[in-house]
Amino acid sequence: MSDTKIPQQATEISELRHQVQPILRHLPSIKYQPRDNGELDYYGARSCISDLLGLPKPLFGRATWLHGWGWFEPNEPEQLAEAQYKDVNNLVRSKAHEAFLKAHGYAKAIAVGVPFLYPDTVEVPRIPDSLLVFPMHTTQCTDLAFHEETHPYIEYIKQIRDQFSLVVVCIGCEDVRRGNWITAVEKAGIPWITGAWTYDRHALVRVQSLMRQFEFATTNSSGSHLAYAAYCGCKVSFDGPKNDLTLVEVDTHPFYRNHPKVARQMKKRDFNAEFKEAFPFFYVPPREATARVDWAFQALGGNNKKQPEEIAELFEWKLRKLPSGRWAPINPHDVLTNEELFAKAMAKSLVGQHDAAFKLTNILKHRHARLRNLEILRARYFLSINNAHAAQEALKEELTHFPNNTEALSMVEKLGGKLLTQPPDASGDAFLFPQLLPKFADRYLVRKGILDRLNQAIPLFRGALLDVGCGQMPYREHILAQNPQITRYIGLDFATGKYADRRQPDLAWDGVSIPLPDGGADCAMATEVLEHCPDPASVLREIRRVLVPGGTLFFTTPFLWPIHDAPHDHYRYTPYALRRLLEEAEFTDVRVEALGGWNASLAQMLGLWLRRAPMDPESRDRLTRDLHPFFTELVRTDVIPTDFSKNPMITGLSGTARAAGPQAQA
Numbered sequence: 177m178s179d180t181k182i183p184q185q186a187t188e189i190s191e192l193r194h195q196v197q198p199i200l201r202h203l204p205s206i207k208y209q210p211r212d213n214g215e216l217d218y219y220g221a222r223s224c225i226s227d228l229l230g231l232p233k234p235l236f237g238r239a240t241w242l243h244g245w246g247w248f249e250p251n252e253p254e255q256l257a258e259a260q261y262k263d264v265n266n267l268v269r270s271k272a273h274e275a276f277l278k279a280h281g282y283a284k285a286i287a288v289g290v291p292f293l294y295p296d297t298v299e300v301p302r303i304p305d306s307l308l309v310f311p312m313h314t315t316q317c318t319d320l321a322f323h324e325e326t327h328p329y330i331e332y333i334k335q336i337r338d339q340f341s342l343v344v345v346c347i348g349c350e351d352v353r354r355g356n357w358i359t360a361v362e363k364a365g366i367p368w369i370t371g372a373w374t375y376d377r378h379a380l381v382r383v384q385s386l387m388r389q390f391e392f393a394t395t396n397s398s399g400s401h402l403a404y405a406a407y408c409g410c411k412v413s414f415d416g417p418k419n420d421l422t423l424v425e426v427d428t429h430p431f432y433r434n435h436p437k438v439a440r441q442m443k444k445r446d447f448n449a450e451f452k453e454a455f456p457f458f459y460v461p462p463r464e465a466t467a468r469v470d471w472a473f474q475a476l477g478g479n480n481k482k483q484p485e486e487i488a489e490l491f492e493w494k495l496r497k498l499p500s501g502r503w504a505p506i507n508p509h510d511v512l513t514n515e516e517l518f519a520k521a522m523a524k525s526l527v528g529q530h531d532a533a534f535k536l537t538n539i540l541k542h543r544h545a546r547l548r549n550l551e552i553l554r555a556r557y558f559l560s561i562n563n564a565h566a567a568q569e570a571l572k573e574e575l576t577h578f579p580n581n582t583e584a585l586s587m588v589e590k591l592g593g594k595l596l597t598q599p600p601d602a603s604g605d606a607f608l609f610p611q612l613l614p615k616f617a618d619r620y621l622v623r624k625g626i627l628d629r630l631n632q633a634i635p636l637f638r639g640a641l642l643d644v645g646c647g648q649m650p651y652r653e654h655i656l657a658q659n660p661q662i663t664r665y666i667g668l669d670f671a672t673g674k675y676a677d678r679r680q681p682d683l684a685w686d687g688v689s690i691p692l693p694d695g696g697a698d699c700a701m702a703t704e705v706l707e708h709c710p711d712p713a714s715v716l717r718e719i720r721r722v723l724v725p726g727g728t729l730f731f732t733t734p735f736l737w738p739i740h741d742a743p744h745d746h747y748r749y750t751p752y753a754l755r756r757l758l759e760e761a762e763f764t765d766v767r768v769e770a771l772g773g774w775n776a777s778l779a780q781m782l783g784l785w786l787r788r789a790p791m792d793p794e795s796r797d798r799l800t801r802d803l804h805p806f807f808t809e810l811v812r813t814d815v816i817p818t819d820f821s822k823n824p825m826i827t828g829l830s831g832t833a834r835a836a837g838p839q840a841q842a
Contacts, residue, residue, distance in 0.1 A: 177392040182206050183352050185370050192367035196344055199369065202300045203385050206370070209377040212236070212543075216491065218243040219372055219379035220289035225491070228294065228484035229503040235510040236543055242268040245400035245476060248450060248599040251279040251441045254431075259812045263628040265490045269477035275467070280772075281815040286346070288487065289477030292382060292404055298385045305341040307462060307624050308387065308410065309333055310395035311357055312419055313348025313371065315429070328417040329396055330360045330661055337366070340392065340461050347400075349373035358472045371401075384408055392463040398451040403457065405436035407472035410467035412827060414458040458465055458701075494635060509536070521553050530557040535657035541609060543633075546754040548578050555587060564591060607650035612811065614804045617783030621811065621827055625771035626703055626732050627651075631658070633730040636832065639698025640664040645705035646681055658828030666697065688714065692722040699723070701730040706754075707747045716761035725837020729763065732830040738775050738784060751820050763833035772827035773817045780827050 186196050211217040212621075216237050227235035240257045246269055247673060250256055257266040257555060266285040268274055277285035285334060310803055313328055314320050330345075337343045345368040347357045352370045361368045369386065372379040387408035395401060396416035406412045411549075426432050432439035452459060457468070458666065487505070488495055494506040505511050512520070521536035534557035537550055551574035558567035567593055569756045574584045610623035630651060638661040646667035656662055671684035685691060687709070700719050719729060735752070739745050749757075751768040758766045772780065786800050817824035 179206055180210075180375075182208055183349055183370055183373065187362060187368050189367075192362065192365070192694045195342065196367045196369055197342070199303075199386065199389050200296075202389060203369075204378040204382050204453055204719070206373060206379075206382070207377040208375050208792055210513065210515075212545075213373060215240055215243060217615065218374045219383075220293065220377040221294075221380065222491070223377045224291065224294050224380050226486050229488060229495070231495075231503055231505070231511075233511040233636060235488075235491070235493040235495075235505055236512075237267040237493060239267055241288075241291060242269060242273075245269070245290060245403045246273070247398070247400075247403070247454065247475070248445075248447065250276060250598045252435065252438050253277055253282060253293075254435050255438060257282060265492070267487075267490060269480070271480065279815075281775075283816050283818070286490065288490070289479075289481040289482040290400075291480055292384070292400075292407070293473075293476055294484070294487070295381045298381060298388060300385055300388050302391055302409070303342055303389055304391055306390045307336075307340040307343045307392040307394060308390040308405065309343060309345045309366075310371075310393065310397065310399075310401045310405075311345065311347065312397040313351055313399075314356065315350050315353075315425060320356075321354065322351070323359055325359055325363050327357070327360040329419075330357070330364050330366070332416045333366065334364050336462060344369055344390070346371045346386065349376075355569060390461055402455075403472050403475050406468045407476055408468055409467060409830050411467050412458060413460050413462045413465040414451075415456075415461055420448075422430070422647060442517070445633075467513060469827075480481050502515055507658075509539055514543060514547065515815060516546075518547050518550065522549070525553045525556055530560040531653075533557060535582050535653055538608070538657040542654075548581065549583070550574070550582075550585065552584055555584075567591065569811055577762075608654050611809060614800045615787075617800070617804065618787035620783065621735065621772055621776055621780045622704075622737070625776075626830070628653075629732060629769070629771065630701070630703070630730065633701070633728070633832055634658045635729070636713070636728045637662050637701075639664060639724075640696070642666045642668055642692070642697035642700040642722065643688075643698060644668050644702040644715075645708070649681075651703075656761075662699075666692075674727060683764055686716070690718050692724050694721055695724045696722045697727065698726070699728045699730075701734045703730075704734060706733045706749065708741060708744050710746055712747065713757055716757055716763070720761050720763060720835050723835040725835055727835045729758075729833045730830075731832075732828060733827045734770070736780055736825075738788070738825050749829060754829060754831065758833045762836040764836050766831065766833045768829055768831040769822065770817050770826040771830055773815050774811040774825045775814035776816075776827050777825040779807050779814070782807050782810070 182207065185203070186200060187193055209217060209220060209223060213236055216222040216239060221243060222234040223296065238569050242256055242259045250273070251278065253259070256268055256277055262282050264284060266277055266282050267288045268277065268285060268286065269290050270286045271755060274285045274287040274419070327742055333343065333345070343366055345357065345361045345366055347361070348370050348371045351357055358368065372383045376382065383404065387405050387410055390410055393405035393410035394413045394415055396419045402412050402414065426439050426442050432442070494510065495503045496506050498504055509517065517536055517540055521533045521540070524533035524536065533553050537554050540547065540550060549572040555567040555570040558570060568588070571588050574581055578584070597817050599652055607623055608627065610620050610627065612620055634655055636781045637655070638660055641655065641662050641664065643666065646669045652665050652667065656665060666683055667681040668683045668685055668690060669681040672686065681690060700723055702719070706712050706715070723729065735748050754768050755766050782803060786796065786803060817826065
């Protein structure tokens with residue numbers, strides 16, 4: 177069965193179906209939804225928040241949200257959020273999980289409770305003396321089969337059936353799709369209903385609607401369903417034949433294959449014993465179970481629950497509130513799926529609107545979407561601005577993921593028949609999509625740090641944006657694609673010099689006076705510029721002059737970096753020096769933050785040494801091969817310092833400030 181085919185909702189045997197038909201009438205239909213947004217789309221969590229806000233469609237979000245109860249304490253942070261998502265908001269159940277992630281460098285971890293808490297409470301009639309049964313459920317990551325005509329757990333349920341007015345088995349969706357449990361349950365004369373499906377837009381509401389119709393619930397397998405059923409008012413028990421298959425997927429699930437250390441730790445634990453010790457009150461015969469709604473509310477993180485608009489903000493949704501009180505997206509592209517965005521980009525490209533198509537592909541790249549022909553659209557744009565090298569790099573990326581793409585191969589042949597392997601130092605993708613690869617070890621941390629902080633600052637921009645020391649303007653298209661409130665981008669740099677022969681700035685200056693009137697820009701940015709200014713105080717005063725009152729300045733500057741652009745490399749700033757310079761230049765609301773901490777600093781030095789220190793090619797290759805895993809681990813485990821008084825090591829600094837005066841109007 178394909179991932180898009182909707183599974184049947186319940187048994188099809190007429191006499192059994194008749195027993196559950198009144199229950200099914202209260203359940204919303206199963207509606208397929210692609211999981212474009214990763215875990216935010218599991219069980220329709222993102223759609224749930226959009227429904228609560230009255231949005232017609234969910235926006236694309238930049239966050240993670242752990243979807244399950246997670247009753248046991250994690251050994252590794254990846255059990256709560258993958259390391260690649262350290263730079264986004266990591267939504268977790270509890271304050272303990274928030275603290276655990278922050279201790280491992282996830283600075284944006286925040287406790288909000290589990291998604292199951294968020295749907296509006298469904299009012300449905302509860303069937304007195306009814307029992308909902310949860311046999312062990314599996315995922316698509318195992319080939320474990322339960323096709324027997326009898327099973328010890330189902331036989332146990334048969335023995336206690338007469339104690340209840342109605343007994344229904346809830347079979348996990350993936351088990352239904354593979355035919356697990358169905359034969360034994362139906363042969364026992366017990367009706368069944370399909371459980372939650374990760375692709376179901378209505379899964380959270382549907383499962384709540386199901387659970388709230390039963391007085392009792394029982395299982396012999398630990399998991400989120402116990403806390404969920406208790407939260408819905410069921411009297412929950414853990415009883416029946418022992419289940420020894422708790423860790424059956426550790427050897428087959430992609431997560432554990434990618435994290436063998438976690439898998440080894442999981443195998444050492446006796447989860448049945450841990451669960452019984454932690455929650456002894458569940459271990460009673462089903463009929464003797466008691467309601468524990470308050471416990472479940474606490475266990476699922478109910479004290480940390482936020483308002484829907486707060487969750488939307490943590491998703492980084494850009495919304496505005498209409499006079500009617502409803503919410504609407506600021507950027508209409510945010511509600512489009514990856515497929516819809518790509519179709520729109522393709523349509524623009526086919527009629528020669530390559531710049532518009534490129535902006536749409538930037539959004540897709542920002543979402544980490546991997547779609548066939550995406551890089552071809554980018555190659556067409558680069559060719560339209562006579563940048564053959566960037567076009568070749570885009571085609572290389574396309575053929576890396578889709579090696580049989582004949583159109584890409586044909587474009588490569590027309591460009592000379594082979595792909596270049598050494599990109600220029602300042603190619604756009606090296607800035608916008610830094611890769612944790614050996615060949616980028618010297619630049620990865622600085623490029624990623626700047627990009628992450630720039631992405632946080634982009635929503636603050638509006639009107640005319642001045643890019644001071646713009647160089648090749650690598651962020652121009654990216655910024656404009658992300659924020660439609662920016663009406664004009666002005667690249668400011670020298671008319672001659674290092675970058676001018678590659679791309680002329682929109683506005684030339686002498687490094688002292690900016691040729692704009694007072695208040696001629698609404699916002700400004702200066703990435704890796706201030707260290708090159710012989711008189712930074714005067715440059716900051718000049719930026720302040722051309723900004724409207726309240727206009728935002730975003731800046732970055734290196735701390736741990738080699739002498740570069742000699743002899744025009746003048747300073748390395750501490751946060752205290754930057755704050756003093758900005759305040760003396762009449763900036764307010766100054767915020768200065770580190771880009772990396774101790775581990776990142778060591779990784780940056782290691783990467784610079786591996787890629788730039790004088791050594792023979794053989795030694796460089798050997799050392800890179802041996803040390804890059806250590807480099808990667810340092811990057812993964814870095815903790816960004818937030819208290820400069822503790823004398824931390826830092827890689828660089830970023831920050832924002834506002835030009836003194838009344839805040840600019842939106």
